[in-house]
Structures are given as C-alpha cells and as structure tokens.
Amino acid sequence: MLFGIMKDIAAARTLTIEAELPTVGALKKWLMQQYPGMQQLRAVMVAVNKAYAADDTALSPGDEIAIIPPLSGG
C-alpha cells in the first residue's frame, strides 16, 4: 500500500512486485531504483502488518506492507 506523496511518485495506490525481496531493506532498495523520485524524500519507512519495521525485518507472503513517506498529521 502506498500513501501520500509515494502514491503520486509511483502513480499507484498498491503495487504488485514480482522481484524476490526477502527483507524490508531489499524492498526499499528496489523501490528507490524503480522510483528515483523517492530519493528526494526526507525519509521513507516501511510498516509490516501495521507496525514500523527495521531494514532487517524479513518479509513473508501475505504480509500487509505499507510504504510510509514522511508523516504530517496533526
């Protein structure tokens, strides 16, 4: 799932990824390559199953993955 400016950069609300991406770090790297506009962002976090996940977090089929660009609530 993509939110905020990430949705605009990827021009999509959800992505289907064919590549083999074992970890959050690998996913971030893949996204940066696919969407160079992402490199201009202040920071991008990834949430796995509705919780922030570190780069070494393993990804499994069926995980709910959200790309979280810089927050601006409140």
Place this chain on the structure above:
Amino acid sequence: MEQLIRIGPTVTAQEAIDFVQSPESGGIVTFIGAVRNQTQQKKVLKLFFECYEPMALLELEKIAQTVRERWHVQRIAMLHVTGEKLPGETVVVIAVAAPHRAAAFEACQYAIDTLKEAVPIWKQEFFEDGAVWVAAHP
C-alpha cells in the same frame, strides 16, 4: 484510565472534553489543532488528510498506553480527521483529564508530539497555484 480514540471526517473539541470530564478530575488540558490559512506567506485554500487508518488506530493506542504508564491521568481523548478541511476547521483534538494540572499538561504535550511523529497520517496543502504533501522533502 479510560480512553476515546477516533478517526473520522469531523471531530470537535466538545466531544473530547465531554468524554474526559468527571468529578474526579481537577485539571483538563485540551489541545486543538486547526487548519491555518497561510504557510510561508502563501494562502492555503484547503487541506486534505490521508490516513492509514488501521495502523493509525494502533499507534494512537500505543500513545494512550504510554500515557497510562507514565502519568497519573484519568481519561484521554484523541481525535483526528481525514479528508478535506478548510481554514479554521478542527483537525486534531487531544484532551487529558487528571487529578492535577501538571500531569495533564505533560501527557497532552507528549500525546500531540508523538501523534505527529508516529501516527501514519499525511496532509496535502492546496494553494492557488498547486498542491504539496507537507514535510515530504527536506
């Protein structure tokens, strides 16, 4: 501690205050965040709030949990809007009730600061000449 956590199209300070008020509480602190009509001298027409709601609710729950552990607080209400909002409209409300004011002030400050840092909500500002996602770029 009792808590009210809600994300919806409209929120009011009154519903937060009504929830936290009780005869046991000697101090109630309320923070109200509203849409500002300008950013860096540019006129803001409206804001749009996007939210990853299931996770946002969990993150708000974590804030309530931390408040419960750190301060002697009786009730907390945390409300946030989604969708379009015009200048002057309420966007976020935090209300905290405690026996004494110091705990209520501290817990309220912690709650709004942490909400801004950790709760997955994004705002887009609309100007006369376009729109930007706030804080996205350094």
